[in-house]
Each structure stands twice: as C-alpha cells, then as structure tokens.
Amino acid sequence: MYRDPEAASPGAPSRDVLLVSAIITVSLSVTVVLCGLCHWCQRKLGKRYKNSLETVGTPDSGRGRSEKKAINDLDRDFWNNNESTVQQKWSSYPPKEFILNISPYAPYGDPRLSLKLPAGGKAVNTAPVPGQTPHDESDRRTEPRSSVSDLVNSLTSEMLMLSPGSEEDEAHEGCSRENLGRIQFSVGYNFQESTLTVKIMKAQELPAKDFSGTSDPFVKIYLLPDKKHKLETKVKRKNLNPHWNETFLFEGFPYEKVVQRILYLQVLDYDRFSRNDPIGEVSIPLNKVDLTQMQTFWKDLKPCSDGSGSRGELLLSLCYNPSANSIIVNIIKARNLKAMDIGGTSDPYVKVWLMYKDKRVEKKKTVTMKRNLNPIFNESFAFDIPTEKLRETTIIITVMDKDKLSRNDVIGKIYLSWKSGPGEVKHWKDMIARPRQPVAQWHQLKA
DSSP states (O other): OOOOHHHHOTTSOOHHHHHHHHHHHHHHHHHHHHHHHHHHHHHHHHHHHHHHHHHHHSTTSHHHHHHHHHHHHHHHHHHTTOHHHHHHHHHHSOGGGGTTOOOTTGGGOOTTOOEEOOTTSOOEEOOOOTTOOOOOGGGGOOSOOOHHHHHHHHHSOSOOOOOTTSHHHHHHTHHHHHOOOEEEEEEEEETTTTEEEEEEEEEESOOOOSTTSOOOEEEEEEEETEEEEEEEOOOOTTOSSOEEEEEEEEESOOHHHHTTOEEEEEEEEOOSSSOOEEEEEEEEEGGGSOTTSOEEEEEEOBOOSSSGGGSOEEEEEEEEETTTTEEEEEEEEEESOOOOSTTSOOOEEEEEEEEETTEEEEEEEOOOOTTOSSOEEEEEEEEEOOGGGGGGEEEEEEEEEOOSSSOOEEEEEEEESTTSOHHHHHHHHHHHHSTTSOEEEEEEOBO
C-alpha cells in the first residue's frame, strides 16, 4: 500500500523551508566575514596613521631627539660643574629657539617668522616648520607641570619674547615707562616781598633704583631756562614714599620775570659712589598758575629728558634650574644703543653682577663689540644661587662703552629681581614659573 512521505512524517520540514534557511545561513556568514575584514582594515589603517603622527609631530622625532640630547648633555655638564663646557654649549645653542620659533636665524630676524596677535592678546607663531603637520599644540606637551605652574602660565602671555613697541609690550612694559611715581608740591608768589615760594611736600610710589629694592630720593628745583642756580631737598634714605615738607624761597624776583619762567622739579636717587640716577621730572609754566595764593598740585613724574630714555634696549634670557640651584643669564643682543664716542658710535660690552643683600658676589662680562650700536653677543653665564637665597638676590646688568684713553662709560642698566620695576619683575616671575626653560624678554636700558 502506497504512503505519502509528507503524510508519513508531518513534523519534518519542507524543501522550501530548508532552502530559505540555507540562504539565510550563507548571508549571515558572508556578513560576519565582511565585518571582520573591515574591522581588521580599520585597525591597520589607524595604527599606520598613529605612527605617522608620532613620527611627524611629536618631540620623539629626529629633530626632537637631537634637541633633547643637546639639552640633556648641557644639564649633565652643569651638574658636574663644568662651567666652560656649559657656557660653550649654551652659547652655541640658538637662545631664541626656546621661546617663539625653531628657526636658527631667529636672533638675526627670520623673514619666515610671522607673529599675529588675535583677540585675547596671545601671540601665535605662524612660521612653517619643515616636515611637520599642524595639529593641536597640547599633543606635543609631554612634560608634566604642577598646578601652580599651570595657573601662572594661564595668567601670563604665551609670548615671552616681548619687544618694546608691540601690543603685548604695551600691556606689560607700558606701566614701567609710565609709573614713575608722583610728587606733591605747592607754589605761590608774595607781591610785597617779590618772592616766589615753592614747597616740596612728598612723593609716592617711586620706582626702586638701588639693587636693594629701594631708592634714596631727593628733589632738585630749577626756574628754567636758568639751570645754573638750583635748590635741593634733603635725601630720604631707603624710602619710596618720602615726605620732605621743605619750603624754598626765590627772593628778589619781579612778577614780570617770574611768569616767564618754568618751574622744573627733578627727582633723583642719591648714589654715594657714582652719578645720581634720575627717577623722573615735572615741569609747569608759571604763567599758567594763579600765583596770588599758594596752589597745591599732584603731578605724575615723567621720564627725564636728559637722554636716559634713549639709551637703547637689551634682549636677554633667564633660565632657572631649581635642582641645580642655578640661574643661567644669556645676553643675546642689543639695539639702538646710545652713541658715547665722538664718532657717533660705541664699543659696547655687558657686565653681569650677582648681588646678595647689597653685596657683590660674582661678576662676569661679555666681549667688546667694536663700533656697533646693534651688537649681537649670544654669551651665557651661569650663577650658583641657592633657592633659599633667591628672594634676596638681584642681577644687575650694565651695558658699558669701552674707552682706551679714559674711564669706561655706562650706557644703561637693568636690575632683575622680584622687587624691581614692573617689566623686570614680570621677567623674574616668568623665569621661576618656567624652570629649566630659557625665558627671553626685551628691556629698556635705564640710567
């Protein structure tokens, strides 16, 4: 008797069901194989791209390794107190490369360097770097920094190479040129006795001129255009906010002549061993003052017009190594120096004094550049300074003019410490905030 197979096994799958199941199984297998192949390709391509970034854009590239080796060799020599080797290597290393760009022509003005100041005041280095792809600057920073350093760095500008006249310089150095303090005085005329009375009262917020972080101010009083006859106040020792309260009389002056004169006050810092340093000046035409009664004025001091404002500028860098208890001073170059010789030029060299509590500890100097108002020195000097003595330390940098027949002339000075002028204090704080990194800055030479 014939029996239908489907009827005999009602639970067995039909041929159509088996065919559909086979198609689905093959499709899933192909999908799994394709996904695995894509994942493998992505991993290979991602690894290759990552390796290319590490090779091109990180300090572990060939150029980065060479720079690290040079700096490590320098630190090793410095720890071994091999001063001559340190100075030789540091002098040969382009000092400006640490700050803005990596161009070896930086000290001489690299035409490939372009600085832009976007909103926010930070400088951006747009100089192209051969073999380097642009990417986030944070990817290249591998050195861990403390939270204090990060805070200081976030508050200060990324451009440490400050040059007088730039927008960033006006923000930091402008106050050092403007804030010379102020003086209070009064002036009046006695018609019955034909006497002009000038009273010098006090001054406030005078800048420090001595390496001890203070000044010894006094005031000279003139009636211009006569500069032969002058009167002076007493010297107030170590006082940046002196009170004089001294009265001076110019007797026998007819009123018609008084109104033709200019009252000129010059505030100076007394120096027992050398020429007095000018702090600032104030002038007021007497024909613009009501002299019938005593008039009291507060006037801001301005830079003295004796040539001290045009002595030139000096570019230098400071590198603080807290582990080695040392500071490396790099005298890079100067520009627009004041001509001290008859021929309209100078023979400049630089002296660097290390001072501790008003005492001279160590002196070093550069070579002399003959007949050059824009000399390039690139000389480095290392000074041993324990960390606990850093607060009482001052570095005095003096640009001199060499003279064979007479005494060498002082072109200008810079006082670097935590209590100097605003520009100098900023440089000092930046040096401490960025250990083991040379921090360069332009400084205006002062009398």
